[in-house]
Amino acid sequence: MPLTTPTRSTPREPVTSERSPLTVFIAVTLLTGVGAGLGGMLLALLLHWIQHVAYGYSIDHVISSESFLDGVSGASPERRVLVLVICGLVAGLGWWALYRFGRPLVSIKKAVKSDDPRMPVVSTVVHAVLQIVTVALGSPLGREVAPREIGSVWAGWLSHRAGLSAAESRIMVACGAGAGLAAVYNVPLGGAVFVLEVLLGTFGWAALVPAVATSAIAAIVAWMGLGNEHQYTVSPLMLSTPLVVWSALCGPVFGVAAWGFTQLTTRARAQAPKDWRLPVLALLNFAIIGGLAIAFPQLLGNGKGPAGLSFNSELTIGLAAVLLVLKVAITAGSLRAGAEGGLLTPGIANGALLAIVLGGVWNLIWPGTSSGAFAVVGAAAFLAASMQMPLTAVVLIVEFTRVNHDFLIPILFAVAGSVSTFKLLAKAWAARSATSATPVAKPAGAALARNTVGGN
Structure with a gap:
């Protein structure tokens, strides 16, 4: 038996602080x-x-x-x-x-x-x-x-x-x-x-x-x-003043979108059946997705396809908007039908697609930035807020895309705005839920661990 030295428990170690060899x-x-x-x-x-x-x-x-x-x-x-x-x-x-x-x-x-x-x-x-x-x-x-x-x-x-x-x-x-x-x-x-x-x-x-x-x-x-491969092959992207300003201004927009997405997916997952209805709803849900895939094959899979197209500036504003709406709908629909899976890559895709739309509008005001640059920043901002992990999101996006180190500046601006806005909305929703006489969904922030990063 290994020799151990018992010590007093602390608030962070409620069970034991006993250490193995x-x-x-x-x-x-x-x-x-x-x-x-x-x-x-x-x-x-x-x-x-x-x-x-x-x-x-x-x-x-x-x-x-x-x-x-x-x-x-x-x-x-x-x-x-x-x-x-x-x-x-x-x-x-x-x-x-x-x-x-x-x-x-x-x-x-x-x-x-x-x-x-x-x-x-x-x-x-x-x-x-x-x-x-x-x-x-x-x-x-x-x-x-x-x-x-x-x-x-x-x-x-x-x-x-x-x-x-x-x-x-x-x-x-x-x-x-x-x-x-x-x-x-x-x-x-x-x-x-x-x-x-x-x-x-x-x-x-x-x-x-x-x-x-x-x-x-x-x-x-x-x-x-x-193999020693990274997830996305991204063409060289240029840092620009319009991109930095856009990142600071649009960060809160990604926070609002991420909060809405977590509310939607949390409710969908909470309402998912586990009885005989599960096979029926799952079959219906995925048959509908198959029908949508006839015209939009980009919808299939975890979102890597549309995210990669976004990072390489291969999507128009119109197509990005359509894919974003459909991607959110089929993600929530699949969770509601009882399917399981993560929301990390779908979050990246949603952020990138939303950034293509917002960036396209911004380029009409202050041109000079590629849509791929907007997409990388937007993906980080949406992921950081939707999963409440700002540091992890920044590191993942950099490792996924291998973008230039300078891109940390707009990414950090956008992440700060999105996460702060998400937290404000979650706090306001929690206060509203506490005072409401009718049952409402749990605040997105509280349910997030179960819905995304926690596992099942």
Whole structure:
């Protein structure tokens, strides 16, 4: 048995501050990074393989230079509808069976705050695989929750087997989530900051060192199957005075939009059925998305397609506006029907599309900025506010796009405005809810952990 020295509990450590031997903690940290990296890599490979089979492009190569949007656009309209109908069947029957026969799911956010941070292994794995399969088939929700859940469930099991204390186990479960994110998107710094800012709420050394280590290890491990690639290939963008002024002025607009989006998605997810209605609504929802995809193939998938087009200035203002409205509608509709997935990449796409529209109007007043530059800034602002993670959003957008360091200036201006506005709206809504005699939805900020960053 390892020797430990009990100490008094503090308000931040309500269970115990007992520490395991350093060698054991280091071993668990290393294995968490490796396991999360392998899990993220395998999920990404599964997603790519299903995409290629479903839409019939580059079938001989799971990883190719042809993007998902290219493959969807090249598929026949009939095939798009058929694949989305299959997606509805998988989503409806899959999640209905999971809720009916599986153990209750535990979100990452809840696990990190629990005395016993372990998550049900089989139910969590099934939940993650269902997300990957449905996103690969065209679901508009994000795929980032699945690798986070796999990393967390692995870290929780490993911590329990190694005999780590409750406090250390919570740190490792959070690190497993960040490492999964780092692996699937090749964002080692973003994964670490996500752990510290969103899940643990501290940048102390006890959390910072394992967070950085696990995310770096996971990203390197995932290179074996996914390569050292970044998410978006963005043409060189120029910083300009009009862009900086626009970022400061439009930051609050992104905050208002993000608040509205979280209100909509929170209510949609809260009203989602888990009984026999789930298969029916899921089939209907995805059949409608398949019909929309006949004219707008950009709608299919987690939002990477329209975001990439926005970053490279390949969308007109009119098309961006249409895609934005439809993207928000099908995202909320899919959550309302009972489908599961993240809102990180949909948030990036929404911010980029909204920025194309706002930037296009701004260029009529003060021309000289490319629409791609507006999109990068808008994506960061919307993501930061909608998921209430300003530092993580900035780091993720920089790692996703590899934009010039100078772009931090407009990005930070926009993020500051959007997050501040979001918080003001959430506070006002909370005050209104407290004084209202009729039941209203929970404030977006309070429900955000469950709706987006927390997991399920």
